[in-house]
Amino acid sequence: MDIKFAHFSLKKSHRQWLLAAVVALLGVILWQTAHWSRQIALENLQQQNQHQLRLFVANLQGQLEKYEFLPELLSTNSLLLNFLQYPNDVNSINALNRYLETINKVANASDTYLMNAEGWTIAASNWLSERPFIGRNFSYRPYFQQAMEGKLGRYFALGSTSNRRGYYFAYPVRDKEKIQGAVVMKIELLGFEESWRSLKEEFAVTDPDGVIFISTNDTWRYKSLYPLDDTVIARIHDSQRYWKAEIGTLAITPKDRISEQAQVVNLGDPRHSDHLMLVQEMPEAGWRVHTFASLDAVNSQVLKSLLFATILYIAVVLLVLYLYQRIRRIKERERFELRAKRVLERRVGERTADLTAANTRLLQEIEEHRRTDETLRQTQDELIQAAKMAALGQMSSGINHELNQPLAAIRSYADNARALLTRDRQEEASWNLQQIAELTERMAKISSQLKVFSRKTSGQIVSVSLQAVIDNALKIVGPQLKETETVLRRVLPEEEIYVMSDMVQLEQVLVNLITNAVHAVEQQAERCIQIAVSTRQGKAIIEILDNGPGIAKVNLGRIFDPFFTTKSEDRGLGLGLSISYRIVEMMHGSLTAANREQGGAVFTLQLDLASVAQLRSGQELAK
Template identity: 40%
Template sequence: MTQAPAPSLMRPAPSRTGIWAVLGVLAAMLVLGLGSLAYQRLHRAALAELTERGTSTLNLAVAALNGQLRRFDRLPGLLAQNPIFHDLLRAPVNAGRVQAANLYLRDTARLLQATDIYVMDLDGDTLAASNFDQPLSFIGHNFAYRPYFTEALSQGDGRFYALGTTSLVRGYYYGAPVYVDDEIAGVLVIKLDLDAIEQGWRGSGTEVIVTDPEDIVFMSTEPDWTFGATRPLTPERLERTRSTRRYADRVLSELPLTRLSGPDGGALWRITQPGGSAEYRILSERMPEADWTVQVLINTLPARQQALTRLALAGLLAGLAVLAAVIVLQRRARLRERMALQAEARAQLERRVEERTRELASVNRQLAGEVAERTATEAQLRATQADLVQAGKLAALGQMSAALSHEFNQPLGAARNFAENAQLLIERGRIEDAKSNIERILALIGRMGDLSKHLRNFARKPNAQLSDVSLPEAVAAVQEIIGWRLRAQRIDLQLDLPPLSVRAGPVRLQQVLVNILSNAIDAVESTDQRRITLRARAQGGTAVMTIADSGPGVAPQLVERIFDPFFSTKGVGKGLGLGLSISYNIVHDFGGTLSVRNRPEGGAEFTLTLPLAHEAP
């Protein structure tokens, strides 16, 4: 008998293809596991960012509601003290008192931008209302079932949010008792519309809802959610809502939502809508004073999309990194080939740079010579301009010398007379009268000294540096210089100068004002009504000064040339035509502007704009 061969104890060696298949499966599982973990972390991080933004939105929404409600917090009590309501409650059938209360309530509602204001008696009947002349007036309606009425009688004030049973308009009601002879005789109610806040929330990309104590939504950025309940509507909750008629006869329903828990443990809602379901992160905050809950609903779809996008981006970056490594290895081989070409190109570039450097050095030397020449020319032009400015001032002083001698001779003659009288009075023993004469002599000497000081400062070459200059002081100094012309021509100089300080040179600013006022004096000499008006006002960061005269004005064809050097509209020998040109350049050195126009009522008006000083005078 032959025995059957025993089974071999040796197993066949696995093929290489099977090993690679196993390794591929393990690698795929590893990649999927790491991707799942990465997605969860990215999803939680994205939810955390959404929660942080939602918290800011929630805080803003609560702050907006609290701010709006507190605007009217004390107004009902203050309005209830008005005697008009006391008279109304003493005689509610008096038509005159009812009409007076109605008109006052209507005007007050418009002033306060309140929806409605009305007054009720102790039975809850409305006696007067701001909407007395509207089709849906509250007058004659009874609101004794409203909590704001009962709380105002029992607690001193009432607060309630509800849908108006008459107007069907949502509003927040403030109630306050009206005292007559230290006893409660009625209740005054203010209704505030919160629709503006609700409209402001819409379009922000985040849903906001506000629920009442029964978890019924009465404010929402999504209109379909309004008057929906976020929790089951039990008979007890429905009965409490109906007893106060908070939502009138509107049918209430439950929102189609499912409560979930997110990957980070936070609360989520899944709400079913006609277009599908959406998942929201829920953030809420209580408002104890109003007994409301403000909730912010943030759609979590962007968080999932962001997590997927970041995961895909990370995978893409990893693939790019591998691809970059392959490219680097390939480029290293090519880099060695390019080194020789780059060395040759570098040598050629250095030769070209040396040649270009020599050319640029030659051009720079030429430019340096031209710059030095232009600098010297500019310095010469500035010196010439300064000489012209000084010459203009000295010319003006020369023109004023004859009249100024008269200004000095008058006080000198008066001082001599007072001195001779004082000598006689002393000889006669009239010491007090002599002292009076001496005081007048001193006043005349002071006047001549002030005039001399202004002329000396005006004639001195000015310092080019700018400082803070008081406009009233500058104009006062200019009045001392040209006052003789104003008095000689009997010109009415009207001043309107607030206490402004500008950034300018004091002497050069006086020269500008002297030039412009001198031109204005020349313009009104041949007119019957001789008036010059000087005004100044602050506008932004500048001071705007206008100098208007009652003269014939500037010919329209000459307005554009009036600031040109050596251009003058005066006769021969009456001016060099440099005053306005010098003034124009001085003002531009100050960083300001100078312009002229003809006024519609007649006469020319110069507008001088200068920067305001750093500090107020």
């Protein structure tokens, strides 16, 4: 009894230790997962916001650079220098005010004005407004002081007259080496806040003292990122940079520093307090541009990673437990499999005899099917050849006409040559003999086409030129078209089209279809046949259209049946379309018939383009 109790206590202690180890390992994994996922999410967020920050800075710099050169350009105008030298000329001041007003409108600036060496404004674009700048002294502004030092003055501030934010450019007006005054142009940057306000990130631009003067968050304006000492606040008030605006503090609390330009800060909002702050300098203007992105997405990603890690860890633990249980049952399964193996061996022995007999019968049936298929293929080839001969017989009258004409001409040229030789007119006789040679060559071409048409197929599906097949078929039916005075139009693409087919069999199909079209239009006053070729979705589409009476609706479903025909017996046995249908099927294509709305019939032949078929074949081989 004591031994059993001790064994039970040992097993219980072992399970408790194992459970503690599993929980501790889970805690370590979750902590490490949270750390890694937060770092990765912060890096991704930094990359995304870095791009937005660059766009904002580039947009801001582009706006400033657009106006930067204008004060320098205005300072070269002699009208400004003359007025600085002779400020009491009434005509000059009116002309200068109008000139500055025009420049201000053209440049789309806020204000443009001229100051003398003491800082008094003596001409301005707003000279007709209720509160013009004329007569006001802005010598306390840093941009005027910089211009009087001979440099381009740059400064952002609230207008002491308009109380509107603006960026000032000032440039000295010189008489040779002496500075007589300064020309100033003010631009407003309100559009930036509106155009970037729709983004989920917050943007802020700070001056050299860290005070925000441009921001997509209106509550941040005229607040410093960090507390300012009294001397800095006094200097800002003395320069009247922000006029009478109260300089507050945004109270940003720095947390994790990621890099020199990026760190995690707390904005004091209890719901969404942590943000990723990115900073980029604008050294020309003396500004710093900040972007603040909420870490809600980062926290969400961390939670998802923790959830995934927990599920994965639990799955691994369950898998280990499952494997442990599986190992315990392996021996039982092995014993069961051994018994099952013995039973199976006995049953296999019983079934082997049955399968052997069935296999013998199956091989016999396969051999019979092979012989039947071979006989069927031979019969089909013979039918195709017979159809060719039948087509040749039907075209014999046209071919005879094609051959009789050169024969009659040969007879006439031969008689002429004999008569000319008796008269010793050798040159003319030689010309007649040359004509005889050309006529015999023409007859040889006609007979060669018949020989090509009557040859047997190789049975191989290869890439062939569709235009070449059409040309060969038209050479065969050409005499028939000529005899029946049938007009044939060809609508073919300019580029060569290659299809997968047997060239001889495809010629046979086209000859059959064109011949049927010739028969269909023979009762028409104007006989017309059209061959149109196009490509669509990896297929070559060949359409043979005629202007005949069309196909009766009751016959559309039977037109490809063997021995079905609406022609007289001397026109064929009704095998042409049936054989053509089977040939196209063997070439993995399709052949259909329909009636046209404008009258007549259309036979549509579809074949695989060579490039598509070869690609499909390559994929099947790869599998």
